[in-house]
Amino acid sequence: MYAEGQNLARRLMETPANLMTPTIFADKIQQKLSSLSGKVQVHIRAKSWIEEQKMGAFLSVAKGSDEAPIFLEIHYNGSNNSNEDPLIFVGKGITFDSGGISLKPSSGMDAMRADMGGAATVCSAILTAAALHIPLNIKGLAPLCENMPNGKANKPGDVVKAKNGKTIQVDNTDAEGRLILADALCYAHTFNPKVIVNAATLTGAMDVALGSAATGVFTNSDWLWTHLQQASIVTGDRVWRMPLFQHYTKQVAESQLADLNNVGKHAKSGGACTAAAFLKEFVTVPHWAHLDIAGVMSNKDEIAHLGKGMSGRPTRTLVELADRLSQDKQIM
Numbered sequence: 001m002y003a004e005g006q007n008l009a010r011r012l013m014e015t016p017a018n019l020m021t022p023t024i025f026a027d028k029i030q031q032k033l034s035s036l037s038g039k040v041q042v043h044i045r046a047k048s049w050i051e052e053q054k055m056g057a058f059l060s061v062a063k064g065s066d067e068a069p070i071f072l073e074i075h076y077n078g079s080n081n082s083n084e085d086p087l088i089f090v091g092k093g094i095t096f097d098s099g100g101i102s103l104k105p106s107s108g109m110d111a112m113r114a115d116m117g118g119a120a121t122v123c124s125a126i127l128t129a130a131a132l133h134i135p136l137n138i139k140g141l142a143p144l145c146e147n148m149p150n151g152k153a154n155k156p157g158d159v160v161k162a163k164n165g166k167t168i169q170v171d172n173t174d175a176e177g178r179l180i181l182a183d184a185l186c187y188a189h190t191f192n193p194k195v196i197v198n199a200a201t202l203t204g205a206m207d208v209a210l211g212s213a214a215t216g217v218f219t220n221s222d223w224l225w226t227h228l229q230q231a232s233i234v235t236g237d238r239v240w241r242m243p244l245f246q247h248y249t250k251q252v253a254e255s256q257l258a259d260l261n262n263v264g265k266h267a268k269s270g271g272a273c274t275a276a277a278f279l280k281e282f283v284t285v286p287h288w289a290h291l292d293i294a295g296v297m298s299n300k301d302e303i304a305h306l307g308k309g310m311s312g313r314p315t316r317t318l319v320e321l322a323d324r325l326s327q328d329k330q331i332m
Helices: 002-014 020-035 049-053 056-062 109-114 117-131 175-193 203-212 222-235 244-252 271-280 315-327
Strands: 040-045 072-079 085-091 093-097 139-145 158-161 167-170 195-200 215-219 238-243 288-292
Touching: 002 020, 002 093, 002 117, 002 175, 002 315, 020 040, 020 072, 020 093, 020 117, 020 139, 020 167, 020 315, 040 056, 040 175, 049 056, 049 085, 056 139, 056 175, 072 117, 085 175, 093 175, 117 139, 117 195, 117 315, 139 175, 167 175, 175 195, 175 222, 195 222, 195 315, 203 215, 215 271, 222 238, 222 244, 222 288, 244 271, 271 288
Parallel strands: 085 139, 085 195, 093 139, 195 288, 215 238
Antiparallel strands: 040 072, 072 139, 158 167, 215 288
16 A cells, blocks of 8 residues: 555656646545545635635745646544544645746756645555554645746745745745745644644755755654654655754845745755755744655656656655554654
8 A cells, every 4th residue: 555655646746737737636636535535534725715814925826827726635534533633744736847937947847747746745645544544633735836937927036925924035936835835834733733744846955965865854853853764764765864953044034025035045055954944934833844855756767666757755654654653642
């Protein structure tokens, strides 16, 4: 079942972007979960709901595309105690990333069909957890949209407001994943979670740092890091802890026009770290982890059993993490 979950994520990530829009992605996940309807509820939130939630950062990215945004919400009630505080998975769901006005180079842009890898892996992990009857309450949140450069798109220097009221100066429209995650992380806190884990193909800097050897993990919790590391040892899909120093927070908190900047003050230095520091500004729970999966998004020939193409990593590690947390009642 672990392998089936990862293969589902791979298929979602590999599908051409014109055949995997936000609406299609949400519908496919709903179809996959339909057989588990007794334990799983799926809510496909439309743009009007996103507006009601005041998710201004998410909407600012979505407005650059003619494809309507979707906020996908999955509730798996696996615990015998329906009131038990949940584990929340949050996944970046950019179904195609052109970079927006800060346009990416054309070479290799086709791979950006998999920029929803965070959403694909967390949704697949929840489906697998439900199929395995893991005794844990899990909620999955996936903001889904495209990042495109139409006439309504974010422009460098624009200021947008996130759900928690913080303002963000958008100096690089290709740093859009952190904008949609900011609102999703704020919304995650409304469920009184014990643990939040987000996954995102967030930065090219992570690929430069670790390549495809491991997922980069930024966390404020030694307890959660231990569980993630042990889960990755079991699955063989490795993780590596990265720094969340105040050094990086200072770089995103210095903004001429807003509370935060969506890129670090020294844009070319520590890009994965400043992105994580940005996300941390939208987290208040004591057990949170950000998984930057940009480096493990695809496989060339590094991992023989995966073959070439999108990898679906680290779906199995997320499932194993959920299983481990279900057995550790210290926090859950």
